[in-house]
Amino acid sequence: MAKNNSKNNSKEHTRVRIINSAKKLFSEQGYQKTTIVDISKQAGLSEAALYEYFQGKEDLLLTIPDLWVSELLHDLDDQLFGIQGAVNKLRKYLWWYLRRVEQAPLDAKIVYLFLKTNANFLNTEVYANVKKLYAYLVDIFEEGQKNGEMKPDLNPRIARDIFVGTMDHIITRWVLKDMSYSLFDNLDQTFNLIVGAFKTDQSNSADYLN
Amino acid sequence: MAKNNSKNNSKEHTRVRIINSAKKLFSEQGYQKTTIVDISKQAGLSEAALYEYFQGKEDLLLTIPDLWVSELLHDLDDQLFGIQGAVNKLRKYLWWYLRRVEQAPLDAKIVYLFLKTNANFLNTEVYANVKKLYAYLVDIFEEGQKNGEMKPDLNPRIARDIFVGTMDHIITRWVLKDMSYSLFDNLDQTFNLIVGAFKTDQSNSADYLN
DNA sequence: TTTTTATCCTAATGTTATTAGGAAAAACTA
DNA sequence: TAGTTTTTCCTAATAACATTAGGATAAAAA
Numbered sequence: 042m043a044k045n046n047s048k049n050n051s052k053e054h055t056r057v058r059i060i061n062s063a064k065k066l067f068s069e070q071g072y073q074k075t076t077i078v079d080i081s082k083q084a085g086l087s088e089a090a091l092y093e094y095f096q097g098k099e100d101l102l103l104t105i106p107d108l109w110v111s112e113l114l115h116d117l118d119d120q121l122f123g124i125q126g127a128v129n130k131l132r133k134y135l136w137w138y139l140r141r142v143e144q145a146p147l148d149a150k151i152v153y154l155f156l157k158t159n160a161n162f163l164n165t166e167v168y169a170n171v172k173k174l175y176a177y178l179v180d181i182f183e184e185g186q187k188n189g190e191m192k193p194d195l196n197p198r199i200a201r202d203i204f205v206g207t208m209d210h211i212i213t214r215w216v217l218k219d220m221s222y223s224l225f226d227n228l229d230q231t232f233n234l235i236v237g238a239f240k241t242d243q244s245n246s247a248d249y250l251n
Numbered sequence: 252m253a254k255n256n257s258k259n260n261s262k263e264h265t266r267v268r269i270i271n272s273a274k275k276l277f278s279e280q281g282y283q284k285t286t287i288v289d290i291s292k293q294a295g296l297s298e299a300a301l302y303e304y305f306q307g308k309e310d311l312l313l314t315i316p317d318l319w320v321s322e323l324l325h326d327l328d329d330q331l332f333g334i335q336g337a338v339n340k341l342r343k344y345l346w347w348y349l350r351r352v353e354q355a356p357l358d359a360k361i362v363y364l365f366l367k368t369n370a371n372f373l374n375t376e377v378y379a380n381v382k383k384l385y386a387y388l389v390d391i392f393e394e395g396q397k398n399g400e401m402k403p404d405l406n407p408r409i410a411r412d413i414f415v416g417t418m419d420h421i422i423t424r425w426v427l428k429d430m431s432y433s434l435f436d437n438l439d440q441t442f443n444l445i446v447g448a449f450k451t452d453q454s455n456s457a458d459y460l461n
Numbered sequence: 462t463t464t465t466t467a468t469c470c471t472a473a474t475g476t477t478a479t480t481a482g483g484a485a486a487a488a489c490t491a
Numbered sequence: 492t493a494g495t496t497t498t499t500c501c502t503a504a505t506a507a508c509a510t511t512a513g514g515a516t517a518a519a520a521a
Contacts, residue, residue, distance in 0.1 A: 070370070071370045073368075074370060078509095086468095086469075086470095087469065088470095089512090090469050092510070093467085097510070157423070158282070158365055158368050160281045160283075162427070196440055198437075199444060202417060202441065203413065203441070206413075206416040210415060210419060217367065227406065230406055231409050234405075234413065234449075235448065237448050238445065238448035239444075286477060287477075287478060296499095296500075296501095297500065298501095299479085299480080299481090299502080299503095302480080
């Protein structure tokens with residue numbers, strides 16, 4: 042049993058080493074310009090050995106976001122637990138997500154630049170999980186409508202599109218510009234502007250008092 | 252002279268044929284899965300002949316958005332000419348752009364899925380032109396502030412981010428879902444919601460009367 | 462110790478982008 | 492028009508990679 046464990050650990054360890062090498066190189070040089078030789082050298086292996094761990098280059102590309110996004114999804118529940126009110130939840134959602142992006146910039150770069158272009162993207166686990174991540178927002182907007190924070194005639198899916206669209210736009214630019222500034226610049230203004238559009242006039246004018 | 256013209260025309264004609272073949276194949280199969288052999292066959296040429304017209308596969312990829320976006324940029328002036336007021340201009344901008352996307356779905360797909368992932372994207376002419384396209388919006392918001400349509404404390408760059416982010420999000424999803432529905436579904440609601448966040452309270456409540 | 466299994470390697474193989482070198486055809490010159 | 496240059500195109504390399512074959516080494520199991 043102990044031996045079995047250490048075997049699995051070493052196998053797992055090599056796998057992680059390969060993933061980290063790929064992550065680094067993909068995000069530095071792009072998917073196309075990174076070769077299997079590059080990755081295996083970086084990981085201290087021969088190319089052929091790498092194929093014991095992954096089916097190929099594409100499999101390797103898809104594995105990276107898969108791990109990251111599923112971990113995000115798992116964390117999200119925790120993060121929103123106990124927060125009261127739709128606006129507070131939205132705020133937490135945005136700050137949480139951007140912080141996760143800042144903490145894992147390589148993963149984020151791969152997700153935002155290389156994933157969507159992959160022909161299989163729509164059929165991946167990642168895509169399903171990203172959808173779940175965004176579906177949370179629809180729930181939050183609906184909750185806001187029930188408790189009177191959000192306009193009763195707000196279409197939750199449209200609200201989600203605006204929220205996600207803006208968020209993704211900010212992240213994509215950041216990633217393209219090589220993460221050379223803070224993601225949180227002007228975030229308060231942006232958040233207030235967007236959410237202002239969703240809130241009832243009551244809560245909007247109350248907000249003016251701050 | 253006449254001969255010279257016909258020569259240029261035939262050269263230009265072949266070039267266009269190659270571009271259209273590449274456009275079709277890239278958007279059908281993706282950039283990576285499309286080979287130079289595919290493209291040259293489709294265009295009725297040998298691979299080697301293609302290299303007389305383009306430096307390579309990447310050059311071909313970048314040429315497609317380059318043509319499309321620079322044509323867009325040229326058209327935009329015309330389209331906004333004579334339209335009075337920031338809100339009306341914004342509306343025209345959005346409807347115009349989405350229509351252009353619908354009319355040139357192959358170009359749009361290439362721009363939205365394959366362009367950003369290219370390592371050289373930031374140094375291309377396309378990127379400069381896309382920036383100009385978006386810079387128009389900043390001007391429109393500033394105009395709206397001057398004439399009182401838009402909130403005086405609105406940050407025009409943030410407004411642009413929200414507008415562009417939402418627009419790009421809608422287009423990206425449409426392109427990923429293989430253009431299987433109309434881009435204009437719910438567009439009115441989306442537009443009103445966004446622009447509602449930017450307008451002064453005065454013009455907001457006036458809007459309610461419609 | 463022998464056998465099995467996991468991990469890795471060197472050396473193919475096959476696909477694809479790109480180039481070399483030159484033929485065919487068109488355009489130009491005298 | 493006959494010769495010359497230029498344009499356009501082709502077949503046949505070359506080179507860069509991804510992926511696979513076949514087997515060596517070493518660890519684990521018997």
